[in-house]
Amino acid sequence: MKQPHYVVANHGAIVNIASRTTARLDLALKRLPSGTLSQNIDVRSASEVENFFDSQPPWDHVILTGSSTQVGSVKNLPLDQAHDGMQSKFWGAYYVGRNAKINKGGSLTFVSGVYAQRPNINAVLQGALNATVEGLMRGLALELAPQGIRVNAVSPSTTHTPLWDRLGEEGREIKFASMREKLPTAQIVAPDDIAHAILYLATNPSATGSTVLVDCGDALV
Template structure:
């Protein structure tokens, strides 16, 4: 039912966390997978561990993204799972950091949609996040970026049709991002997980399975699939 046999899949931000989980799930479904990110070490480690192709690519750079897609055959599916580095309350965030976060997560998705080469029956999948639907005061820009990605995907489903464009919105997932949390943020996360209807943190594989579904289901486009352990109803 969920076969990607013969498909070429690119996962930008595929060298860690949710992106790596997506790459592993896509490979298990039969796809030939390429993972891409900025760090050559992360690319080499992820490519070796997942048994996929690895490419160094900074999705925050217009010219690099354009040159990458121009040099490659069209992709059946492209997943964008790039982090935004800076989180925090609005008065604590420098404008340069805010702009960098927007460039890293929102504009990366936009420029990949703009320059990407896709098979006509292919799909483009963004990763947003629960704070796009349910804001948290220490992640308000992240929430706006996520909500923006979900709106962008709805518009792209029209503009790039018949390419399908969808979003997966995860709840808390156990990835290397957790190591960047302060003690207070970690405590808040633990209490949020206790309140989750599913009573556990998500795994990258939970999100990877949903991404395979979005790639395979030919009637899904312009949609946001919430795979959040019930975060938005808790």
């Protein structure tokens, strides 16, 4: 499965990917075109994010796709996990929005999630975090507009990525089968689908303050 940076690279962009996990960077670089750059960054750290953007020339487009959050109800999710999820998903986006230097005509795109539109009793924090990211996006769209910078979000549902390998092959297929039965499109979101939505937002000069749903109709059901 291709990741967003792969699709963007294939459209002629010079791509710099970042993660706090070196192994993930190394695996991604094996799939990406030569010339792709990489950097270890933990977006939970305000200083790391600030130092990274201070060391780089301005960007045309910045995309924040990843975060680390745990599922669970408000009553049952341990507070340390809840705090870490907030640090990763919301504050990571906040730090990037605060520090990213973007050229006029460029864009910043966040990835939120369908639980912002359709809360789930077993992922209450994730829904709240996705909603806060979208609220941050809309505010930044106004704040950065005078600089000629657009800000948007892509909101996916369950996506066919290695994340679900933790369930084992049988568990993963059971999960995907149940989602296909439920969703109006009867399919699972592919990483390419998210990538093309990000590319659309990055290249469409009329798109700002927008949340694009890439969820196979999950928000409807």
